[in-house]
Amino acid sequence: MHRSLTVAIALTLACAPLCVAVANPQKGTQVSEVTTQLPRDVRPTHYEISVTPHAGKLTFDGRVEVTIDVLQATDRIVLNAVGLRFSEAHVHSTRNKRAYPDPEVGVDESAQTATFSFPQALEAGSYRLIMEYTGIIGTQANGLFAIDYVTKAGKKRALYTQFENSDARKFIPSWDEPDHKATFDLTATIPDAQMAVSNMPVKHREDLGEGMSRVTFATSPKMSTYLLFFALGDFDRATATADGVEFGVITQQGLVSQAQFALDSSQAVLREYNDYFGVPYPLPKLDNIASPGSSQFFGAMENWGAIFTFERGLLIDPAFSTDADKQRIFGTAAHEIAHQWFGDLVTMQWWDDLWLNEGFASWMAGRTTQKLHPEWKSQLGAVGSREYAMSADAIASTHPVVQKIETVEQASQAFDAITYSKGAAVINMLENYVGADVWRDGVRRYIKAHAYANSRSDDLWREIEAAAGKPITAIAHDFTLQPGVPLISLEEAVCDNGQTTIKLSQGEFTKDRPDKTPLRWRVPVIARTLGGEPARALIEGGGGTMHLQGCGAVLLNAGQSGYYRTRYAPGDFAALRDGFASLAPIDQLGIMGNTAELGMTGQQSAADILDLIKATPLDADAKVWDRVAESLQRLDLLYRGDVARQQKFRSFAIGTLRPALKKYGWQAKDAESEPEAILRANLISSLADLGDSEVIAEARRRYAARETEPQAMPRALYKTILNIVASHADVAAWNQLHAAAKMEKGAMMKDRLYLMLASAKDKALAQRALDMALTDEPGATNSAAMIRSVAEEHPDLAFDFAMAHRENVEPLIDTTSSSRYYPRLAGNSLDPAMVGKLKDYADKYVAASSRRATQTAIDNIEYRIHIRAQRLPAIDAWLKKQEG
Structure with a gap:
């Protein structure tokens, strides 16, 4: 699953009445038990599913025949089910077709289980459990759900499924745990004019008359329930064939022309993976299904042979998609296709x-x-x-x-x-x-x-x-198997006869526990002197010694392959700072990250990151300048609410970034690289966020001239300019964007415009966006994202609003996201009172075993409040020194 770094809260969860550990038959030094929430006396081997969706009523009818192995005699079968109503249930033996008395069905919604109780025990053997039931089609991305979207032809509705991690039980009563693998046959009764999609190709389509057809898909390979997929709608499909596999990209009608890059990328990635994994992709087809809308939980899902991706992660719109969008699409495809082996197979x-x-x-x-x-x-x-x-x-x-x-x-x-x-x-x-x-x-x-x-x-x-x-x-x-980040410190460096001997110590890097007893790791360390060849060593037991070629400044974690932080004495850091321009970009990025984080924890000066920024040459790699801009914006956020000090910092930040923007300009240059094109947009966005009046004015000018000046809003800057206009909007500009959002007929841009309305820095306009999010206007899956967008600039306003209207907000959130959604709204807060609000929220609404997201938000808020008080004075002093 590809997260976009975006769950009703189950106060009594599937583990409530039954949560046991069973022996793992595979031996190893890792924990040898696996948690289960179901008895282990019955095992499914095959599902035959028939489903009839009623999209207009948001309900569906289902029937499933599950072939099961009863491993030991039992008078009950327990499986997972949520929101399903059973009308019939039968059991018969697969060996002699003997029918047994129908079981009584008991549903426990809090435990997410259905129990089938028999008057007498079923002996060990093979059976078929047959169930008929009805279910609900949701409006958020869980289980079987509907997405409503607009087109030039009018409003449309499509259906999709999303089962990871535990929502197949909303579609079929099943053993909905990853190690209960089985094969699946899926049949759907659908409108003639619509296309149905599942993991496998269509095996048979039968005309039923009265505008309906029955579609039967080929039998799936053995797989986990969460990988099953079904979609239905007015779709088009672009196809290609490579390495014996049929590739498809399925879109809403009229958009397949936007799918070519994704289609080409999928073929290139699959060929690479067939070679890398040494096991060819085993299914006959690989579809990627593009859906309008959004989720607070995920951006794409690796259903075997039928990857689901929201449109923004799959389609290239020639009017506004950028090089960054193209790279994200490729990255998403590469991530999800890797899952076809690591996760699915x-x-x-x-x-x-x-x-x-x-x-x-x-x-x-x-x-x-x-x-x-x-x-x-x-x-x-x-x-x-x-x-x-x-x-x-x-x-x-x-x-x-x-x-x-x-x-x-x-x-x-x-x-x-x-x-x-x-x-x-x-x-x-x-x-x-x-x-x-x-x-x-x-x-x-x-x-x-x-x-x-x-x-x-x-x-x-x-x-x-x-x-x-x-x-x-x-x-x-x-x-x-243990948490945390190792800290490798350079304690001593001595050069003799062209060789430097370094002494290293190992600790633990922590942001909020300075007195914590450090854990220990065996750390693969790569180090070199500037100009020397890398040397490797495994540092364990708290420290070690390495011998490096040459003399001069020492660089730890050379090449940045290690998962650890590095710390230098002031003189050693100064040597790296002085040689910063000569370092490889990857090491420049690593040093900047370490310097910023250690500075905030007081292990070196908080202003050291500004020295590195100042030492960054104008011709540094585009991604290094991206990091410079990001670092300045992060520091700027710490000054939020302190206008005078923030203005002094912004003067430096804007003065640092303007020369880079002058170099790249507002117009694309011949032969520039894609990272440079992306940097241009990022520099413009960063300067606008920092309050650069010239950049904001130019964005507004270009937006106003968009209909008369063809080059005013080039494709690569279209969204960037719109974002600046929206975030710095006054009432008139906001109303103009609102009118554009209501008139827009393209689902992808319409969704984006509503998110932009929620990005306003003006508090009154942000409140208007919050109020709008609780209406039907933005679309059911966009409302929660709008509230999140408001929270980026106004975290306290958004959190208080969401809690005050929780009954209205809750239906707008994916059930898999709920316990994280509210803490994330508060994530950017600098108000100490927010800590108490989050604790109250958790006490009222979140099970004690599921409060990690809330605690993480609290930890980060308290940490930022601490560094705002303890570290910003060093930044202020550095800035004052620059004035002198």
Whole structure:
């Protein structure tokens, strides 16, 4: 699943009456039990599903025949079901067709289970459990849901499914846990004029008369319930064939021309993965389904053979899509297609090991993007992803990569920066440690050993070790079974006869626990002197010594493959600062990240990051300047509400970024790279956010001239200019954008315009956007995103509004997002009172076992309040010194 870094809260969750651990038959040093929320005396092997959606009424009729193995005699069958009403249930033996008395059906909505009780026990053997039922079509992206959207032909409604992590139970009564794999036959009764899509190709279509047809799909491979997919609507499909696989991109009618890049990208990625994994993609087709709307939980989902992606992550609109959009589309495709092996063919046994799906797919997407599109320099972007993970991993509410999951809500909360970004960063470090070819060989062994089955993290480590011929599991355990970020400090550097000997110590980097007893890791460290060749060592037991070629400034984590922070004494840092312009871009990014984070924790001067920014040459890599702009904006946010001090800081920040914008200008230049084109837009956005009156005025001028001056709003800056106009809007401009949103007939731009209305810096206009979010106007899946957009600029206003109108807001949120949604609204707050508000919210609405998201928001708010008081004076002093 691809997160866009966006769950009704279940106060009694699926684990409530039944949450047990069963023995894991696969031995290893990792925890040898797997959590389950269902009895283990019955195992499904095949589902035959028939569904008839009633889109207009938002209901559906279902019938399923499940072939089951009863492993030991039992008088009841317990499976998962939510929001389903059963009309019939029957059981018969598959061996002799003997029918048994119909069971009594008991539904426990709080436990998300249905229990079928029999008057006498079923003996061990094979049976068919037949159920007829009705269900609900939702308006948020969970279970079977509807998306309403506008077109030039009028309003349309399409249906889609989203089952990860635990929502297949809203579509079919099932054993809705990842290690209950089975095969699936799906049949749907649909309107003649519409297209139905599932994991497998259509096997048969039968005309039923009266405008209806029955569509039967081919039998799926053995897979987990959360990977099943169904969609229905007025669709078009673009197709291509490569490596024996039929590729498709399915869109709303009239938009297939926008799908070509995604179609081409999918073919290139699949060819690369067929080679890398050593196991060819096993399904006959691979569709990617584009949906209007949005989710607060995800942006794309890896259903086997039928990837679901919201339109903004899949389609290229020639009017406004940018190079950054194109790169995101490729990255999303690379991530989701990696899941077809890591997640679909081989699935984690339980949500504890979700990172095996998401961390690996994130790493694989970055690796593949770098290989197929080196001009995009995705390896530099990976540094930012690692920084994001280390920031989250350094607060008290962090968790290990392999985490203990016991409830549905905890599983939903597991889709976070630790799972995705830390998982990817750790894989990158371990691949670098054993070598790329060895790592690939181990991955191939792992895929072949566990195809169509389930696995745990230790199964991967075992195969990597076998391929490498050296131990790796201990290192992997250090970084995946315990939380936190190692801190490697340069204690001493002595040069003698052209060789530098360095002494390193190991601690732990934490943002909010300065007195914490540090954990210990076995850390693969790469270091070099500036101008020297890299040296490698495994630092363990609290420290170690390395010998480096040459003399001069020492750089730790050279090449930035390690998941750890680095600390230098003031003199050593000064040497790196003085040589900053000569460093490779990837090391410039790493040093900037470390300097900013250590400065905020008081382990070096908070102003050191400004020294590095000042040392950044104008011709530095575009992604380095992206980091400069981002760093300045982050510091600016800490001054929010303190106008006089903020204006002094902004004067420096604007003065720093203006020369870069002057270099790149507002118009594209011949032969410029895509990262440079993206930087142009980012510089313009950053300067506007920093209050640069010249940039804001130019954006407004171009917007006003858009109909008379063809080049006023070039495609690459179309959204950037609109964003600036919206965020700095007065009443007249806001009303004009509102009118444009209501008139817009393209779903993707219409969704974006409503989000832009919610970005207004003017508090009264932000309130108007909040009020609008509770109406039907923006669209059911856009309203929650509008409130989130308001929260970026006005966190306290948005949180207070959402809590005051919680009964109206709750139906607008994906059920998988609810317990995280409200804390994220508060995330940018600098008001100490918000801590109490969040605690009150959690006490009233969130189960005690599911409060990590709330605690994370509290930790970050308290940390920012602390650094605002303790670190900004050093920034102020640095700025004053520049004036002198």
